[in-house]
Amino acid sequence: MTARTALPRRTDNDQVLRNLGLVGVLAALVVIGIVTRPELYSDPAWVRNNILTILQQASAIGVVTVGMTFVIIGGGIDLSVGAIIALAGVWSTTLATQAYGAAGMIFTALVVGLAVGLVNGVLIAYGKLVSFIATLAMLVSARGLAAQISGKQTQVSTNDTINSIASSRLIGIPVLVWILAAVVVAGWVLLNRTTFGRRTVAVGGNPEAARLAGIDVKRHTMLLFVLSGLCCGIAAIMLTSQATSAQAAMANLYELDAIAAAIIGGTLLSGGRGTIVGALFGVLVFSTITNLFAINNLATEVQNMVKGGIIVAAVLLQQFRYRSLTNLLRRRNDPDIS
Amino acid sequence: MTARTALPRRTDNDQVLRNLGLVGVLAALVVIGIVTRPELYSDPAWVRNNILTILQQASAIGVVTVGMTFVIIGGGIDLSVGAIIALAGVWSTTLATQAYGAAGMIFTALVVGLAVGLVNGVLIAYGKLVSFIATLAMLVSARGLAAQISGKQTQVSTNDTINSIASSRLIGIPVLVWILAAVVVAGWVLLNRTTFGRRTVAVGGNPEAARLAGIDVKRHTMLLFVLSGLCCGIAAIMLTSQATSAQAAMANLYELDAIAAAIIGGTLLSGGRGTIVGALFGVLVFSTITNLFAINNLATEVQNMVKGGIIVAAVLLQQFRYRSLTNLLRRRNDPDIS
């Protein structure tokens, strides 16, 4: 029995290895970029700029993915993220709201995000609806409401403060990237260093055990959807700033992208396990793929065909690395047992 | 104690009650229709025709939902159904395929469906990919390939046999409805009366238990995706016949509709439980909602807002009926116990 103490903390390793796998995938994508467009990659300024562009393109969906990761770890799913963004974006760019200036617009987007998340949360936690159905219903409704509010028009943001968020930099790094970084760090701390985060894992991993441990599972579930709604509110501002406008169809299919990024990053769709860093890597993989296609100017249909293949390859590669390295590590660390 | 043998099979009761709930929802929708458009509902011929139309419009998605229900009960999810339909539809309407006549087109659609399902199944069962990711990748790739094949054009079917499927009737009932009925009956028998169905429930409910009971979980998982692919192949023919054409963007978002219908019908998203009849009712609810909106000429954005509400109300109503009725039935049947 005493020999067991020597065992490493296996899963932390698992996570690091999974993430390493994703870093490998990212590296592979970059190598493909270098090989196919050497002339671009030979210019350091271009490379630097390209990295920032990739990060910037990943920022809004990255923020959404952080919220989604919490929801999935907590045992749910949120199909309404894209719709929440649209509703928050549209609401905060109505003429009436724009009259209150940037602060009013930001406030509106966040409150709309929180409110819709709250409705989701209440329906799911207390109305006992399956989250898939409740958020699907919300997807449909919120986009409908957004269309109603905007009169199906693209609403242009005339607020320079808002519009300049997307074009400003801080210490050479785009503000949007800073926002993403802040959300990721906050998400990591929340998941790994707070009671809220630990309880999220418990609620998703074994709700019965969580209940027996005295956790208010319903309340916690509700809060997870509120959190996701809040992230959507933030993302709505980011996207509005990027597009200097908002419309009912914006952030289309973000739900799929966010879920896919979270899962590729190692979050278990059935809940109880997941990592914020992995989710970030998942987002970066997707955004790097898009970049790679753009610099190679692939036709969209070819892009799509290839993209599916890359996703599969990425996950396989990651699994492969993960398994073989895990085995290696196990052997090395467990010689005392056999 | 012997009195217990007289107890109804609890699980079946639950299912029947859930389905009763959905029948209630359907009835409510019809009542709303009658109240809002009495002049239409006063014409028996119109009513008869309307029922057939609803069924006909539900037929292709219904077939897909049967396959999806199997996949979900078996613990997976298939996001690629819409894309498979598009690929099968496009492939079977290329000029080269159309040259082989109706049989060639049907054969092509079914083979494409089976083949794509097989690829999904192999990736998931043997490549150990999460089904969400594998089928998402397939979604992207298959639509890309469909766009490539069709040159992004709408391919018109010039085959009269194919085109007439959608307009033909048998004993006064549209052929498409017959196909749906056949698939539903076959699906019901397969799920409830065969070893394949039993394995599906076991594999989805507790894969480890299934494995330790000697079931080849991988092979079975693979077969489930093949089955779903086959259903998509059938649906591709049905849709092609209805639209007398196929294109890469056809059957857009069918995956969401099919999953939602299955879940509303009482299938557990986490696997191990589900009913074909429930899934059919789920599809009918959606198709009746669309019909109700049409006859009342609701604007799209209002439609969407209302639709979300109806979905939530339907599930809540169903839960409510289900709980109270279950309790009633239980009380009535168990007098010997207290």
Add this chain to the structure above:
Amino acid sequence: MSKLATVLRLTDVVKTFPGVRALDGVHLEVAEGEVHCLLGQNGAGKSTLIKILAGVHHADSGELLWRGEPFAPATPQAAMRAGIATIYQELDLVDHLSVAENVFLGHEPSRFGFTRRRATAAATRRILESLGHPEIPPGRLIKDLPAAGKQIVSMARALSHDAKLIVMDEPSAVLAHDEVENLFRIIRELTANGIAVVYISHRLAEIREIGDRVTVLKDGRTTAAGLSARTPTRELVGKMTGRAFEYVFPPRVSTDTRTEPLLTVDRLSRAGEFADVSLTVHPGEIVGIAGLVGSGRSELLETIFGARRPDTGTVTLDGHRITGVGTAVRHGMGMAPEERKSQALLLDEPVFKNMTLASFAAFARAGFTAARDEQAAARRTADDLDLRPRDVDRPVRTLSGGNQQKVVVGRWLLGHTRLLLLDEPTRGVDVGARAELYQVVHDLAADGVGVLLVSSEVPEVLGLADRVLVMREGRLIREAPAGDLDEDTVLDLVMAGSLMEGEAA
């Protein structure tokens, strides 16, 4: 003892689940600082009772007094706040949280919502040390602990609360002999501090050793309250079952081991789990494997069954190489695994479908299942195993723990099983049913079925098996006919073993 104050008093507690009256007038009185044992057959209502105390279920009627006050905890949290901590029968831990996080789940030491990880780890280490398990790392994830380690963590969790009453629902079921001693030491320390313990176990010997008083439940009613723990077995069993019978092993007809072996395991190894294991099982023979928890027996059984791939070595059943579960089952091997919930049961499915999970294909005709035949066969097996309730259409989830175990064993009585692997088959099974299970195993053996049995209860291995293998740290260190061994020898072998090493077969 009798002058100690009563802390908990239950009168006429009734609890009905849809279709079952689980509690039908329960009385219970627990005094400060005593170990109060709850005894009763599978499904008698013990777990239900303690879940009412823990705020998980709510009584339909009846009176609960907790330290003189009426008490009806609405949530587990309320019960914990009142000073009642519970170790549940089903391990309810979160796989992807660490040991420390599980111990303090729901009442994490924190500052402004931030967990104090060092403090949590230190507190956990202290508790684990007091439990005699300083080797369990607080930072280790639960999923990486063996079953016994999980049980320790469950105990640590109960101790992490400042409880006045600790309820333990079959805590010893997954513990080996030495661990049980350790558990008793802790219980004695607790009671010395005035903490009351409600202790549930199916092992009468344990109740004798640790218990002060006993309350017996039968079919949801208290049939005897406040008996002395030293009440004769015959009387206790009588109160539990309404019948009188002993914890006995039926006599064995000797088997002819000169026949060709049914199962041959040749130098099987899996890194980190077990090494160089060779053994045989003959038709009609019962072979028992004794060993400490964590000695690798479960892994060995799973590897023989083909559920794990061996690093080296072969398994042959009747001349057929076993390469996977599929071939194993096809050639007539069956296994009742250790963790029934995660490894064996479809909880929402009815009993009969669980029983026929490995054989429904054999009942089927041309791929179409024969539900009626399955039900009839399952009903017969339910009779053989004394399943309660005897309703094979009820979802397994609603069965008590012991009855669920019977369903798992019953699965392999239905098919054409020729070699049965049993991993802790009587865990959580009550005395009466245990005797029936032993009889079933003997009948199987008499029909020529080979049985390979793993059990942490040495008397069970010695009483049931013809031949005993002793396993320690992944190696077989001794093989002998059961008659040549006694409990002390086996325990010595299992724990120390050094003296006997040379004798290893």
Add this chain to the structure above:
Amino acid sequence: ACTSNDPADTAQVKTDTSGNANAATGPKVVIGFSAPAADHGWIAAITNNAKAQAAQYSDVELRTVEAGADAAAQRAALATLIAQKPNVIVMLPHDGKELNATGLEAMRAGIPVVNLDRAFPSAAAYRLQIKGDNYGMGLAAGQYIGEQLKAKGVSNPIIGEIPGIDSLELTQERTAGLNAALAVYGFKVANRRPAEFTADSGQAAATALLQALPKMDALWNHDDDQGIGVLAAVKQANRGEFFMVGGAGSKTAIEAITKDDSVLKATVTYSPSMASSAISLARLIGQGKGMSDLVELQVPKEITLASETITKDNASKYAKLGF
């Protein structure tokens, strides 16, 4: 010459490149081109026309960048294009408002932008705006329907409408045009079921519409691609008491009008030939030339193509233009 005014004198969708001073080879012009991913015949035709037109000129190099599935993807793609500094950029934005900032960026970088079809709100974001007339399209359809019904003497007609994706602004404009034209006759739309520019969605929308209107006099379907499904639905429902007007002017639609064997009697154009014109004009802008039929020395800032009504009578003239 501008294709929209006189399509008959061009080979399908290419402008006449001979017998015209502007056709003479000039300095080399690199034209960057971006249009949304096409899952629709019209957009596919836009890209094809642009490529075909560019191939006509020896002094034009066309660099197409794929614009992906949404505005964000197109922004990213255009960022890489701007970095390559082409002489002119021709783009069909996913959404003019959402790509306004990108248009400004290119213009600021000294690259003239030709906006195809979907206007930027800011005039500084483009050098030339060439677009179809969505409102005019609805107007034309409404006028045709109104005239026909008036001629038949129907006083209280039941009119159906099947738009494309309803959340798009262009759909809103088309609907507004239709309603305005019908109002002149005192008519209005009885039921409106949007589809998604695909044939199967057209079939579904039309089936629902036909069910809601057991008797109908006229139907405007915004898009000929989805119209394939609409016509199928009409046949499947065994209906024929009304006439239908299409939109965009696809080859199949023009053929059907010519054959006159279905309810489809007319279609109002929204021709993808505008892409060809855009390339020609982009070349002129790049070379600093004007349009030879105009007195002005430079290409004008805005060109809006008229929407024409194709009927059986003039269908032969348009046959070549169908996409």
